[in-house]
Amino acid sequence: MEALHASGIDYAIFFYNPNIHPKKEYLLRKEENIRFAEQHGIEFIDADYDTDNWFARAKGMEFEPERGIRCTMCFDMRFERTALYAKENGYTLISSSLGISRWKDMNQINDCGHRAAAPYEGIEYWDYNWRKKGGSKRMIEISKRERFYQQEYCGCVYSLRDSTSTARRRAAT
């Protein structure tokens, strides 16, 4: 957000994360996002928390590992809604800061972003590498400065389950 703001690009935050579970965690992350957006005067668009759709699409992928096909579905779903919103509301570019996390596969994210934008004439997906030019370091600095809540798992109930069982295994060794 800070890098985009400094670049002079006129943008809005589209918060569409029906993957995040439970709702308490979803609200916590959203509130943190709103707090930063308000400080910088960035428009914040609060999209649906349509978890039923997310769970319907995730059916059969409950035990897929992170960075696997469930994550592709999850990125696809969120980018599809973003691209549709962009088309309907006069935006020309979509992107996501998801790739700044070292736990994520940037190629996987970028493929999903390009796929979502492809059906719409006049909409492009921006595959900017957020980790470059000190992006990751800056993210940590801002996070500390703002005292942002530190999420301990990616977001969905399955990533929560897997992070909890990993923590239990660590505690047992």
Ligand code: SF4
């Ligand atoms: S692990 Fe993260 S990206 Fe993958 S399905 Fe769950 S919330 Fe989505």
